[in-house]
Amino acid sequence: MDEVKELVTDIKNGNVKPIYFLMGEEPYYIDKISDFIESTILQEEERGFNQMILYGRDVTIEDIVSNAKRYPMMAEYQVVIVKEAQDLSRSIEKLTPYAENPQPTTVLVINYKYKKIDKRKGLYKTLKKKGVVYESKKLYENQVADWIRRVLSPKKYAISPKAAQMLVEFLGTDLSKINNELEKLQIILPEGTQITPEHIEQNIGISKDYNNFELRKAIGERDTGKAFKIINYFAENPKDNPMVVTVSLLFNFFSQLLHFHGLNDKSPRSVASALKINPYFVNEYINAAHNFPMRKVSEVVAVLREFDVKGKGVGSNAVPQGDLLKELLVRILN
Numbered sequence: 588m589d590e591v592k593e594l595v596t597d598i599k600n601g602n603v604k605p606i607y608f609l610m611g612e613e614p615y616y617i618d619k620i621s622d623f624i625e626s627t628i629l630q631e632e633e634r635g636f637n638q639m640i641l642y643g644r645d646v647t648i649e650d651i652v653s654n655a656k657r658y659p660m661m662a663e664y665q666v667v668i669v670k671e672a673q674d675l676s677r678s679i680e681k682l683t684p685y686a687e688n689p690q691p692t693t694v695l696v697i698n699y700k701y702k703k704i705d706k707r708k709g710l711y712k713t714l715k716k717k718g719v720v721y722e723s724k725k726l727y728e729n730q731v732a733d734w735i736r737r738v739l740s741p742k743k744y745a746i747s748p749k750a751a752q753m754l755v756e757f758l759g760t761d762l763s764k765i766n767n768e769l770e771k772l773q774i775i776l777p778e779g780t781q782i783t784p785e786h787i788e789q790n791i792g793i794s795k796d797y798n799n800f801e802l803r804k805a806i807g808e809r810d811t812g813k814a815f816k817i818i819n820y821f822a823e824n825p826k827d828n829p830m831v832v833t834v835s836l837l838f839n840f841f842s843q844l845l846h847f848h849g850l851n852d853k854s855p856r857s858v859a860s861a862l863k864i865n866p867y868f869v870n871e872y873i874n875a876a877h878n879f880p881m882r883k884v885s886e887v888v889a890v891l892r893e894f895d896v897k898g899k900g901v902g903s904n905a906v907p908q909g910d911l912l913k914e915l916l917v918r919i920l921n
Contacts (some may be wrong), residue, residue: 606718822909
C-alpha cells in the first residue's frame, strides 16, 4: 500500500514516467493505479484524441508500439492503457526495444494481471531503468484484516477485530470483493462509525453467530453444544459455508496452535508476533492450548488432512457435506 501511495504521489507531483508495467497476482492495486492514471494524466477535454484503451486479446505488441509512438494532439501527453496484457505473455519480451527508447510524450500503462515477467530477462531490467515496474503481491490471509483497517482509517471509519475477521473468512483474500463490501457499508453508515459484527450481518449477510470464526472459537473452548449448532447451520446452508473452507481454516488454526505449544515465550505480545495474529485473538489461542495438549493438536491436524481429502470427494462421494462435518467435529472433540 505504501508503494502505491508513493507512485500516486509522484504522478500528482508531475513526475510522470513513460511506461508503467503493473504486474502480479493481486489485481486490486493494478486496477487502482491504472484507473488513477486514466483519470488523472489528461484533462477531460484532452482524452478524446489522446487516450486509448487496448486489450491484450485484441492486439499485438506491434500494435501497442505503433500507438505508443504517436504524438499527442493539443496536449502534453497521450495515454495508452493495455488491459489484460497477460494475454500477450508469449510475446511480451518484444516490448523491449520500445522500452529502451520510449516516446517521452506517451504514458504507456501495461496491466499484466495474475502473472509477472521474468526478472532475469532484458524487458524487466529495461523497464526498471526507463519506467516503473509495480508488482502487486497477493496478501496472506493474516495480513488482510490489517489491510482492511488501513483502507478504512483515512475514510474515518474503524472496524472491530471480529468484524474484520468475518469479512476475511467469508471473502478470503480477494481485495476487490472486500473493498466492494466496505464501500457498501460506507454508503450506509456515517463517518466515525466502528463497523461491528452486527453491521456485517445486517448489511452483508454474514451471520455473526454461525460462521467459521465462531466455530473455531467454540472448538477451542470445547463448547460442544455451540460447535454442533454452527455445524448444523453449515449443513443446512452448504453453498454459503463450503466444507473445503471450514477445513482449511480449522487446519490453519490447529497448525498455529501447534506452533503456540512450541513457543518458549508465551506472553501475549510474543504470541501475536510469532503467530502473526491480532493481539485481540491471543486469549483464544491460550484457552485452546489448555484444552488441546500438543499431542492432541497433532492428532487433530492429521484428522483435518484426512477430511480435507474427503471433502473434495475422494472416498466419500455419497456422504453429504453436513454429515462429514459432524463426523469431523466428533473426531476433533473426542
